[in-house]
Amino acid sequence: MRELFPAKQVMGYFFSLLLTVIALAVYFVDMSYQVAMTILLVTAFVQAGVQLVVFMHAGESKDKWSIYTTVYYGVFIALVTIFGSLLTLIWGY
Amino acid sequence: MTKKLILFSSIFAFLIFLTGCQSLTVLDPKGPQAETTADVIMTSIWTMLIIVIVVFILLIVMLVKYRARNQADDYEPPYIKGNKWVEIICVGIPIIIVIFLSVITVKSTYEVEGKPKGYENDEPLVIYAASSNWKWHFSYPEENIETVNYVFIPTDRPIEFKLYAYGPIASFWVPQLAGQKYAMANMVNTLNLAATEPGEYMGRNASFTGEGFAEQTFNVTALPPADYQTWIEEIQATAEPLTEDKFNQLLEPGRLGQETYTGTHLEFSPPPTTHHGAKESDGTENTEQEMNDSMEDSMEN
């Protein structure tokens, strides 16, 4: 039975719950917008990283390089699309 | 031989093009904004011409000199991997050209977006220009008159066109006075221009809006300030008042001639107050606003 619950994954799970609780603090604790956004940004990206590495085994095969390139490129495009659009349609006036 | 043909015909075409430049609408500016864009266009044409000529000459030399027919039968082309210096030149020169053009672009873009050069301290005349299918409505809030499909402006005074649309996105364009700007239904845009010479200028919508798009044009007449004043007074004395019903009739899709009214539609059909459809900032947008401000600050510094 024990072998079915490897420490790495159990730790990963508790860590992700912890990150969620920290993120929830922005709702329950009074703080400024900047601090809240910083917390959200950090917890979200760390959380994504935990999923990627601990649960999705992104780095385990020989195609590690291709997989990480794809993910980084995707994140790059995502950030460009989101912030570029915000800059163009909202911020840049 | 064959390449030469292309070369000569394109150079020939280009010469025709250059000689014709002076008479082309965009390159015949009658105000500071259009003058800036015309200068930028000509500078870029000359710069680009250098590149084109270099490429063409290189191409012709290569094609003529290394043609199989002009070489010995037993000639075996060598294996050439590439040369660091050649590549540095191939990258370096385009970078220099791009930097040069970037500087011009940034400078001129700020220039044409701002108040017209030479009129920075004058009080601008505000005219609302609204597009509807397939007409242009011009409202003079100060003078309290409205015209359709034509607009009179005084020379030597900055004009601020407030652009918006009833319906599809249109693009307000008076090539001899300034470049284009969009007129949209959920936001008001500002276009700055000034006319230095009296005259009649072609204006049109440049952005496709459907069936009547080709005819969605208007005339801009620039008059010396005194004549302009006379015109205003004449309209105020003679034109019919614009009622809401009448305005709604004008908005019906279709074509109209030039029309004139007293009063403006701004009272009963005000221009949009949103920013691309979004309500103007509430509390949470502060940071974005600040970010925007700080970015602008850093640009200015």
Added chain:
Amino acid sequence: MKVDHSQPLEYSTEQNRLNILGFWIFLGAEIALFATLFASYFLLRNGTGSGPSDGEVFVIDTLMIQTFLLLTSSFTIGLGVHAMRLGRKTATINFFIVTLLLGLGFVGVEIYEFTQYIDEGLTLQTSGFSSALFTLLGTHGAHVTFGLFWGSFIIYQLITRGLTPETANKSFIFSLYWHFLDVVWIFIFSFVYLKGMI
């Protein structure tokens, strides 16, 4: 078909390795897809027209339940893949079943949440904001729902065919998909809900 026994079952054939890399690249495309949905949500957030705004409709309770369900399901499917690598067929199947049940719970809560929104006058057609919100959440929810069906097919194949290179490969790829949906949810949780409620 050449089977390489030195590797886990899901990587053991060339086609399996191709499938896994292909799915990762598909996930790259999914990143771009959700990024576009996020971008449109951020841009339309203030386009509330005459309808309610985000702070007025979001509720923390359902959000916490949904997040807990999905995070836990991501954990259990991770355990499922682990069990699969140990060759424990029954454990694998059980973990997969638990995962799908948690996913079903998530979808149920989401549907309940949508009905609440509609009661408050926020429908797909209310405003730019509501359209973007429902589309972002709906696309994620549709992915989860699709996953429920897909997962059921895989469980069926695990039961009938056992742990073969093929079924192991499918299960592993399904787990990638499920984790990815969890990652997307984290971003929805942070930048749609929590950002909207502060």
Added chain:
Amino acid sequence: MEFFDRFAVPNPTFTIYASMVAIGLTMLAILVGITYFKKWGYLWREWLTTVDHKRIGIMYLISALLMLFRGGVDALMMRAQTAIPDNTFLNAQEYNEVFTTHGVVMILFMAMAFVMALMNFVTPLQIGARDVAFPRLNALSFWLYFMGAMLFNISFVIGGSPDSGWTSYFPLAGNEFSPSVGTNYYMLSIQIAGLGTLITGINFIVTILKMRAPGMTLMKMPMFTWSALITNLIIVFAFPVLTVALAMGTMDRLFGTHFFSIDNGGMDMLWANFFWVWGHPEVYILILPAFGIYSEIIPTFARRNLYGYKSMVISIVAISALSFLVWVHHFFTMGQGALVNSIFSISTMAIAVPTGVKIFNWLLTLWKGKIEFTTAMLYSVGFIPIFTIGGVTGVMLAMASADYQYHNTMFLVAHFHLVIIPGVVFAMIAGLFYWWPKMFGFMLNEKLGKASFWAIAVGVCLAFFPMFISGLDGQARRMYTYSESTGFGIWNMISFIGASMLAIGFILIVYNIYYSTRYASRDISSDPWNARSLEWATHSPVPDYNFAITPEVQSLEAFWDAKKKGHKLFKGNYKEIHMPNNSGVPFIMCCFFFLLGFALVFSMWVVAIIAAIGIFSCMAHRSLEQDHGHHISVEEITKTEEKLGGAKK
């Protein structure tokens, strides 16, 4: 009766009715013909169910040529209408439909298909693979594209064509201003075809990354394969944006959402924004494979290696990243401040640097070469001067302040045609002539080919150079007519003459195909051009399994070095070859996609649900099916190789 009213064309004219009859008769003739010659079985077994990348490539090719014809006729009609002032050949509505379909068909259904055709046929051969990574998905991609294209094309006779431009800007494309179903067709057909493209993207990335012949490291890949890899990378990240934008547009039109509406908080420019977030990378999706083709053809006929291979690779990688950073230059005039415009101006101009590097590398490849002017080479060197002019005018357009004057004018039209035609169309034709013997085992006629080059090259210049002038003189694009006093007449007349020459050039190509099919010699070697890359190391036409023995690569120009330095490509003996089975599922699934699209266009929900169930059933079938492919025995390989003229060394 009311039910059928929706299928009526809203603005019928005699020509449309005549086309309906013509289309109906052609369809009937094809069906009767296939039945009469008892070809249904052949068609089904060899083509509709095929998963062979070569056959799929050929089907893409045929579709691309068909679409070229459709888009070309549209173009001719436009140029004929504007050739003289106040012309009444077409009315405004017809003209609007024609330029809309011209744009969509040429970009999405012609150029994309052409790119896919050559990529499908050539890439696996160049890397020494037996097929792509996911052969069945490849078939699915093709049929999605094909059904999308067909759905778009039937709009002409059922329900009416889209008429709000290939960019389909909202709110013009919204229900209020485009009440006919035309724009629904636009949204759904591009959605279906786009899905196919996305799948191709994934498929080819995996193929190129994982299925290269032993010894072929990334930096030993032929340039065309490199460009295919980068192109597909762009596809994978750009097409989802289009998918979302189209889905939103569809929802706005069918379900009354407010993404792009002008009331209730919708944002009309959001469509334009997303359209170009996809649209600009799309330009590079088209042009990078073309660059790859030139990088194959120029070294072959200059008889020299490609100059600066490494910098070529770096420049396409740079282009792929930059292509995502420039989209705002398509709407500099939206009213965003000078700051935003300056940023996007500079990023746009930056693309000129890697592009310039490529141009200079091609020129330097000619240096010290021994240049042979075949048709393929003519198109390749003809590309350089015309593309340079198209390219430098692109830099001019990138300058925001000047763009305020060029935007939406004929100047812009001239620019992008002078980039896309030499950049993409020339490359595709060059590639067609170059790889034709590999595809079909005979060569296209060189004399006719050269004649077509001259007609097309001169035609392009005549058709588009005058537009620079009329644009600067104030002619906006998409105007169905203009008055005589504007003075645009002469330029548009020259344009029309150029367009007619282009048409002659394309007719010559089609005639060439017919002529060569009938008369060309079948007795050619498998390497008629004395080429340099792996695809020429196998037989022409290529056997099912591509290579009897997987080649082993030692250098960048593997085949050339095998010929010149005696590297041995094929080591060892024949072994059993594992090949994928054919499958009818992709075709059937895409028929359901067609039905789904058609039902959604006309808001026929019951049909749409049935079609959707059909699609999911196909997916379920795929999930449960066990298909391990088949093996080709050693005897069969030996027999095939002998029939094709002996084993390859």
